[in-house]
Amino acid sequence: MRVIFMGTPDFAVPSLQALLTRHEVVAVVTQPDKPKGRGKKLQPTPVKAVALEQGIPVLQPVKVREPEVIEQLRGYGADLIAVTAFGQILPEEILNMPKYGCINVHGSLLPEYRGAAPMQRAIIDGxxxxxITTMFMAKGMDTGDMLLKTEVEILPTDNFEDLHDKMAVAGAALLLETIDGLEKGTITRIPQDDALATHAPMIHKETGHIDWSKGGQQIIDLMRGMYPGHGAYAVLGEEPLKMFWAEAENKSYPDAAFGEIVEVTKKDFAVKCGDGILRIKEVQARGGKKMTADAYLRGHEMQTGILLG
Incomplete structure (x- = not known):
């Protein structure tokens, strides 16, 4: 099958690589290069890097809906457009272009977690x-008819990075299975029930600001979902302190406020939360590196009674 692939980040790379083993990828569409690093040098997207290695034509439109871009895509005569984490909304002219339609690989069991950050939100929500759900793309945000689904377990120790990698591989396999089913006519499209829909809005830095009145496991889930990205954080003095891992304990400090440091040992420090305490195990100060709490405590004075904002 002649396929145009649209994708941008690392999550989309396994999908492209899988397509290359079974289909003719006639073009890749990805987001424009962005400056990275201290030198702000333009860096290709992960998907573009793979496409260039394979000698596949690459398009990087600022807006994929521009008429000249649409006509260029039409010229490839693709049977199907496969989309994994592309980053732009496709106009109807593109959605209706290929014989088999536009197929999207989405990182949730739709209609749960429509939106930009389904994997992070699933972890944060515990x-x-x-x-993964494959679906026909429609005008709405992740509202198209569903095709196939596959479940992925979230382990208690999984952070976003761990889940991302598992989901990327699962998505690639499901994309191939979906295309096979479309070619054979064995897949039934299933409309989504909008009444069951939940949403996964984009993750921002402020999403990671810890609310110490919440339960210990809820805060741990926030730490997991925000790593590596922006990170979960509290404010110590006037500086943010990122926190990557903690252990919850059912221990009562009735006179302490939520967010108050109630214990300091050589190995860690404990903070009062909504249903006990959280023993903080990994942190990162502004401008520093990620480190264990005991390493941090060797270089920073920490006292009980301090309130983390």
């Missing part, structure tokens, strides 16, 4: 299972 989900134990998520998955």
């Amino acid at each position: 989900k134990k299972v998520t998955g």
